[in-house]
Amino acid sequence: MNSDQTPRLPAVPDRPSLDGLEDKWNAAWSRLGTYTFRAGTPRARVYSIDTPPPTVSGSLHVGHVFSYTHTDIVARYQRMCGLEVFYPMGWDDNGLPTERRVQNYYGVRCDPSLPYDPDFVPPHEGADGKSVRAADQVPISRPNFVELCERLSAEDEKQFEALWRHLGLSIDWSQTYQTIDHHARATSQLAFLRNLARGEAYQQLAPTLWDVTFRTAVAQAELEDRERPGAYHRVGFKKVSDGVPVYIETTRPELIPACVALVAHPDDPRYQPLFGQEVEVPLFGTRVPVVAHHLAAQDKGSGIAMVCTFGDVTDVVWWRELHLPTRSIIGWDGRILADPPEGIDTASGKAAYAELAGLTTFSAQKRIVELLQASGDMVGEPKPITHPVKFFEKGDKPLEIVSTRQWYLKNGGVDLDLRAALLGRGQELDWYPDFMRVRYQNWVEGLNSDWLISRQRFFGVPFPVWYPLDGAGNPDYDHPITPAEADLPIDPASDVPAGYTEAQRGQAGGFIGDPDVMDTWATSSLTPQIACHWRDDPDLFAATFPMDLRPQAQDIIRTWLFATVVRAHLEAASLPWSKAAISGFILDPDRKKMSKSKGNVVTPMGLLEEHGSDAVRYWAACARLGTDAAFEVGQMKIGRRLAIKILNASKFALGFLAEGGTAGTPLALDPAAVTDPLDRSMLAALAEVVAKAGQALAAYDHVRALEATETFFWTFCDDYIELVKDRAHGQGDLAAVASARTALGLALDVLLRLFAPFQPFATEEVWSWWHADGASVHRATWPAPEELPAGGDPAVLALAGQVLGVLRKAKSEAKLSMRAEFASATVTVPTAGLAAAQAALGDIKSAGRARALTLAGGDVEVPALTASELVPPEG
RNA sequence: GGGCCCGUAGCUCAGUUGGUUAGAGCACCACGUUUACACCGUGGGGGUCCCCAGUUCGAGUCUGGGCGGGCCCACCA
Numbered sequence: 020m021n022s023d024q025t026p027r028l029p030a031v032p033d034r035p036s037l038d039g040l041e042d043k044w045n046a047a048w049s050r051l052g053t054y055t056f057r058a059g060t061p062r063a064r065v066y067s068i069d070t071p072p073p074t075v076s077g078s079l080h081v082g083h084v085f086s087y088t089h090t091d092i093v094a095r096y097q098r099m100c101g102l103e104v105f106y107p108m109g110w111d112d113n114g115l116p117t118e119r120r121v122q123n124y125y126g127v128r129c130d131p132s133l134p135y136d137p138d139f140v141p142p143h144e145g146a147d148g149k150s151v152r153a154a155d156q157v158p159i160s161r162p163n164f165v166e167l168c169e170r171l172s173a174e175d176e177k178q179f180e181a182l183w184r185h186l187g188l189s190i191d192w193s194q195t196y197q198t199i200d201h202h203a204r205a206t207s208q209l210a211f212l213r214n215l216a217r218g219e220a221y222q223q224l225a226p227t228l229w230d231v232t233f234r235t236a237v238a239q240a241e242l243e244d245r246e247r248p249g250a251y252h253r254v255g256f257k258k259v260s261d262g263v264p265v266y267i268e269t270t271r272p273e274l275i276p277a278c279v280a281l282v283a284h285p286d287d288p289r290y291q292p293l294f295g296q297e298v299e300v301p302l303f304g305t306r307v308p309v310v311a312h313h314l315a316a317q318d319k320g321s322g323i324a325m326v327c328t329f330g331d332v333t334d335v336v337w338w339r340e341l342h343l344p345t346r347s348i349i350g351w352d353g354r355i356l357a358d359p360p361e362g363i364d365t366a367s368g369k370a371a372y373a374e375l376a377g378l379t380t381f382s383a384q385k386r387i388v389e390l391l392q393a394s395g396d397m398v399g400e401p402k403p404i405t406h407p408v409k410f411f412e413k414g415d416k417p418l419e420i421v422s423t424r425q426w427y428l429k430n431g432g433v434d435l436d437l438r439a440a441l442l443g444r445g446q447e448l449d450w451y452p453d454f455m456r457v458r459y460q461n462w463v464e465g466l467n468s469d470w471l472i473s474r475q476r477f478f479g480v481p482f483p484v485w486y487p488l489d490g491a492g493n494p495d496y497d498h499p500i501t502p503a504e505a506d507l508p509i510d511p512a513s514d515v516p517a518g519y520t521e522a523q524r525g526q527a528g529g530f531i532g533d534p535d536v537m538d539t540w541a542t543s544s545l546t547p548q549i550a551c552h553w554r555d556d557p558d559l560f561a562a563t564f565p566m567d568l569r570p571q572a573q574d575i576i577r578t579w580l581f582a583t584v585v586r587a588h589l590e591a592a593s594l595p596w597s598k599a600a601i602s603g604f605i606l607d608p609d610r611k612k613m614s615k616s617k618g619n620v621v622t623p624m625g626l627l628e629e630h631g632s633d634a635v636r637y638w639a640a641c642a643r644l645g646t647d648a649a650f651e652v653g654q655m656k657i658g659r660r661l662a663i664k665i666l667n668a669s670k671f672a673l674g675f676l677a678e679g680g681t682a683g684t685p686l687a688l689d690p691a692a693v694t695d696p697l698d699r700s701m702l703a704a705l706a707e708v709v710a711k712a713g714q715a716l717a718a719y720d721h722v723r724a725l726e727a728t729e730t731f732f733w734t735f736c737d738d739y740i741e742l743v744k745d746r747a748h749g750q751g752d753l754a755a756v757a758s759a760r761t762a763l764g765l766a767l768d769v770l771l772r773l774f775a776p777f778q779p780f781a782t783e784e785v786w787s788w789w790h791a792d793g794a795s796v797h798r799a800t801w802p803a804p805e806e807l808p809a810g811g812d813p814a815v816l817a818l819a820g821q822v823l824g825v826l827r828k829a830k831s832e833a834k835l836s837m838r839a840e841f842a843s844a845t846v847t848v849p850t851a852g853l854a855a856a857q858a859a860l861g862d863i864k865s866a867g868r869a870r871a872l873t874l875a876g877g878d879v880e881v882p883a884l885t886a887s888e889l890v891p892p893e894g
Numbered sequence: 895g896g897g898c899c900c901g902u903a904g905c906u907c908a909g910u911u912g913g914u915u916a917g918a919g920c921a922c923c924a925c926g927u928u929u930a931c932a933c934c935g936u937g938g939g940g941g942u943c944c945c946c947a948g949u950u951c952g953a954g955u956c957u958g959g960g961c962g963g964g965c966c967c968a969c970c971a
Contacts, residue, residue, distance in 0.1 A: 037933085244970075251971085269971055314969060324971035333969040407970050457898055461967055573965080641907080646899085647964075651906060653920055663933055671930030726908075730918080740930080831937035836926050880915085
């Protein structure tokens with residue numbers, strides 16, 4: 020396709036315009052397959068990109084436009100460098116946001132115990148915002164739920180695709196995936212089974228951070244701290260030996276029935292005498308030991324803390340390291356369990372517990388404070404404080420800690436050899452910008468457990484395992500039954516393991532499916548394997564993996580980036596990609612991160628339609644990787660101006676190409692025809708820009724490349740074109756005219772290619788004016804300095820521009836039109852530059868409208884007007 | 895508590911191993927309709943490079959200490 024990049028006779032529109040270019044060229048690119056990945060290309064000639072799959076249940080915002088533009092600039096540059104770019108697009112429709120949206124939109128909820136209903140019709144097809152109350156939601160099977168998800172996502176994906184196309188992303192739209200589709204589920208389950216077989220995935224019954232709203236376990240990476248009001252409650256625990264109270268201060272008095280010990284620092288002289296003694300838990304009568312541990316802070320509260328199972332993660336550490344018993348009192352719903360834990364044996368203790376049973380932790384706290392005050396065990400009133408509390412990042416209530424059986428994947432949180440290896444992967448990866456590597460290191464070094472990958476949700480990729488039930492109907496978790504890899508994906512809630520029948524489900528001696536689904540990151544961490552078709556296309560996988568680039572946001576280094584590194588390390592013993600490009604956030608003019616809640620979000624499509632895609636891309640391209648950028652409409656207007664200038668300057672230059680050749684053929688752009696020193700100077704300066712821009716883009720510094728190109732382009736327009744205008748129009752001898760026209764054509768040819776990654780629409784439009792149908796600037800070869808004539812002196816253009824500026828300034832200060840003529844003028848230039856300036860004398864005279872111009876060498880730093888006589892234009 | 899990034903013109907930002915008089919665009923002011931472009935052109939004004947102290951012949955740049963802004967992590971009784 021479009022192999023013919025040969026220039027033809029230019030056909031330049033009378034009034035070039037940016038309007039409609041997005042639709043026009045998207046249709047053409049789609050028709051011609053301009054961005055289609057050519058299968059069969061050897062790995063060394065492929066550049067593959069692990070595009071972030073946007074969450075389709077959310078909405079796109081300008082931050083997406085910003086960062087995806089950065090990636091597209093890379094893709095277009097690499098493609099022009101001759102690499103075959105593998106640039107897929109995924110849609111993230113797996114996980115809680117989609118689950119909630121499908122529930123509300125269709126009025127359903129997922130119940131994996133139900134069988135698939137092929138004729139199911141959703142009861143409700145509502146608009147967003149009008150959610151169906153949970154009580155009215157119809158339960159449906161997981162396969163039905165997945166179908167609805169795919170149906171709803173398909174609508175979103177159309178909108179997203181339209182936006183990406185309008186923005187000009189050079190994605191290969193035949194390479195798409197959904198994180199909940201058949202292929203992604205199969206890939207996710209296959210990777211899990213391999214992890215299981217190698218012992219990297221394992222189950223454990225252990226205290227787990229638990230969200231009581233979603234009723235699921237959450238992983239370390241999904242936590243965030245929020246400052247919350249709380250209060251210290253000073254409560255006395257009487258020593259068993261003498262009845263003298265020991266006072267602790269707690270923010271969670273409702274957990275007193277779960278108390279298993281008091282703990283103080285081993286060096287704390289106040290409490291050293293107590294170590295080994297027992298105290299009595301107030302209200303409940305349990306006897307607990309006073310123990311020592313170095314994590315107890317002497318300066319917090321009263322310096323001695325109660326250990327509960329479990330109030331926070333420190334409790335878990337104490338419980339584990341000091342081998343304390345377990346007294347759980349909080350259930351999966353976040354309420355106090357109906358029955359008291361072991362250890363509360365007295366009648367009064369049971370009575371006190373009964374006061375709390377069934378209450379939420381919030382209500383239980385109020386009640387127990389009343390009880391403690393009534394019994395005299397609490398001193399004074401609660402003392403209000405604010406303190407950080409752990410939340411699930413998507414949750415609204417503080418996390419609790421409950422003991423549950425969960426699946427874990429080794430990620431270096433426990434295995435220090437693995438941690439060292441993963442830190443090594445962080446070193447091996449090229450980071451843009453480099454300082455982002457530190458965030459990865461900090462995170463890996465701070466891991467305190469393996470990756471908890473199971474979620475007690477219904478929608479998602481199920482764990483592809485069943486468990487045999489023994490004669491008493493109890494599952495044997497240690498010997499899971501796994502499916503054949505060829506059968507994936509499976510749903511253990513509806514599929515039956517080999518050797519069993521559906522009738523044996525849940526029966527003694529039969530089997531039961533694993534009820535959980537995987538963490539959304541457990542699937543997203545496999546985007547390279549999904550996109551490159553690890554599971555089902557070995558040739559494509561070999562040609563694209565490990566990938567070249569992972570572009571992503573800085574806030575998900577600890578989740579998406581790290582998890583992807585883990586999966587590739589475990590499965591392929593390699594990095595998933597060699598480079599990571601980390602984009603910054605978009606800030607509103609008040610320097611706050613843009614967010615919906617602040618009501619300052621601009622819809623991307625409206626922005627593109629208002630300013631034009633090249634303009635918005637220009638704004639994005641002006642910001643470096645990893646640096647937060649302001650949302651600036653002004654910058655987009657500059658981008659639009661640049662795009663229009665490209666059209667107009669091209670119109671000017673191409674007009675002479677049409678004149679310059681014999682009828683029906685274009686002027687041959689023969690570098691040897693460029694003989695004039697000024698023309699050769701301009702092309703020499705351009706050659707430097709080509710080298711600089713190429714180096715910058717190769718180093719993922721698109722800002723520097725754009726800046727160099729843009730700066731040159733404005734000089735080219737304002738000085739060079741003005742200087743050679745008359746000559747290009749035909750003044751002077753034939754060789755001089757041909758030199759100017761050829762130089763204009765050569766420069767334009769190079770400039771369009773330099774701008775192509777940034778301004779794909781304007782450059783393609785101009786390219787089409789003088790290239791064969793189907794030829795695309797985006798499949799043209801990235802310019803090399805060698806294609807321009809060597810030996811020109813850049814100083815000629817620089818000095819000619821300065822002298823011209825001197826003449827312009829005189830007219831401006833005289834408040835005269837630039838058309839005003841000098842009867843005569845003398846400009847003194849630095850002696851060292853005199854020869855260079857003289858070389859352009861004719862063009863300077865012409866452009867400056869000087870009937871007589873003398874250039875004199877002198878001891879000046881910049882050219883200066885030393886004598887002049889201006890003649891106002893007549894009329 | 896640990897770490898990272900940032901602080902340069904009214905605004906958004908460049909300033910590459912230390913080296914002339916610190917730059918660009920926007921905004922602002924003045925002028926000009928000039929056959930590529932009024933979606934334009936030409937010219938101009940505008941800075942205590944956050945502060946202090948060092949290193950150096952020389953610091954926006956390097957070192958140390960502050961101040962201010964943003965972000966990440968942290969066992970949060």
